[in-house]
Amino acid sequence: MISLNSLVSVLAVLETARAVRFLGRVNPATKELTWPGTGVSFTFSGTSASIGLAAVTGNNSAELIIDGGEPTVISNVAGITISTPAGLAAGNHTVVFRKNSEALFGSIFVGDITTDGTLGPDVPPSNRKIEVIGDSITVGYGIGGLLPCVNTAALEDVSKTYSVLAANSLKADYSIVAWSGRGIIRNYVQATPDTSPTAPQLYTRYGANDADGSYTFPSSWTPEAVVINLGTNDFSYLGSAPNGSTVALRPRLDAAAYTAAMVKFVQSIEVHYPNATFFLLTSPMLNDGYPSTEDAQHTTQTNALEAAVTQLNNGTKAYLVDWPAQGSEVGCDYHPTPATNAAEAKVLASAISAALGW
CATH class of the missing domain: 2.60.120.260 (Galactose-binding domain-like)
Structure with a gap:
């Protein structure tokens, strides 16, 4: 009893x-x-x-x-x-x-x-929901500092990032799945290859420390918009040799493979959110002058994501959202400042608003 x-x-x-x-x-x-x-x-x-x-x-x-x-x-x-x-x-x-x-x-x-x-009773959730998947840019890495600085937990502030600012301006609830250094195919370049999970693997977890495949996709969270900002780490390939010189630690990213991986990732998410609209962002940390004009990394990424959007739009609602290469004022390890994030937040919010009628 x-x-x-x-x-x-x-x-x-x-x-x-x-x-x-x-x-x-x-x-x-x-x-x-x-x-x-x-x-x-x-x-x-x-x-x-x-x-x-x-x-x-x-x-x-x-x-x-x-x-x-x-x-x-x-x-x-x-x-x-x-x-x-x-x-x-x-x-x-x-x-x-x-x-x-x-x-x-x-x-x-x-x-x-x-x-x-x-x-x-808690304040009712918004009927607008945005899910964001990304890397250090999305977590707000070093956003509280100015180069030169060393990132810490105290210097990270996701509330000042582009996605949170965009969601707040649209009066939308948001969920962020992001981890510094992760890519869609490969993680940030290191002398010893990083074999830790890539972003698509992490995405299947409920909590970041939970097992792969643990996320249950509860019906209470079905986003209308899914924002993906991945690629900065995939494009990295240079590092330091023992003598201090800069060398290629791995091959340049295959742009076609990057496109294919993005399409596959979006389609895997779409299984759970069949009515979602996807927004694929370029990286402000990639530009056409570094590592070389031959690499033209920002343009290369843009073209690769445009190709992904074209393939996806055979049955998926997908849009490319450009984030121009950032200026000379940057946060820790060349990450975007609050001002750079605020500028892109307006661009992203406008793209989501136009696509979804918000």
């Missing part, structure tokens, strides 16, 4: 589950925030609330937003709770907590949500 106290506890857990919404791709079995931009959202009536941290691994930056105001940036998440600021007036409040850094640095396990008042 179930005791009254046990029944009350079970009902309390169920009520909390209904009141709290996970943001982005979060495995409900682990409640682990791994991917950039993942988090929780809830409302409460009272003067204070706390998000329990069941565990924290590595280093993580995050932000806390109360009632839609300016975010409070947490450069290093630590301790056992994240609490709302003191002095909130008694009444109804909305809380959003999101991880700003990528899984490479660490993860956050969400515990119990508590309040001095009562939890209310």
Whole structure:
């Protein structure tokens, strides 16, 4: 027989589950925030609330937003709770907590949500949904610094990236699956070849640290727009020799193979999202002058993605969205600055709006 106290506890857990919404791709079995931009959202009536941290691994930056105001940036998440600021007036409040850094640095396990008042129904999700798949550009690598600088979790800030800014301007919910250094065929060039999973493999995971194939594609998340920004790492092939000289560590990327891989990846996603429209982005970190004018990497990538769009449009709605080569002001390791991201956010938002009528 179930005791009254046990029944009350079970009902309390169920009520909390209904009141709290996970943001982005979060495995409900682990409640682990791994991917950039993942988090929780809830409302409460009272003067204070706390998000329990069941565990924290590595280093993580995050932000806390109360009632839609300016975010409070947490450069290093630590301790056992994240609490709302003191002095909130008694009444109804909305809380959003999101991880700003990528899984490479660490993860956050969400515990119990508590309040001095009562939890209310969460703000309803948007009927507009965007999924974004990418690499270091998409995670906001080094966006908080200016070259020269060394990237850290504290310098990553996905909230300032092109995709989040575009989604916010369109009043759309978003989910980001991105990891620095990953490509669609091959990862960033290294003296010892990187055999870690490529982006298409990572995409099949629920949490970034979960097993391949663990993502269940829940019906609650069916995006109308899928944005893919992959290729920067695939195009890399130069590195340093032991004597310090620059040498080719692997062959140049086969553009036709890149096109074929993009088509295959889009089609594999389309199986789960048959009504989605796809937006394939060029890279601002590729330009036609480096490594050489013969490489013409930005133009080569553009042409390869145009070929992918042509092949896909036999049955798939796909668009090319160009992100021009960036200027001389760059973040850590030549990554895009907040200004460069903001400029591309407008371009992406316009493309999505035009295609979907948003």
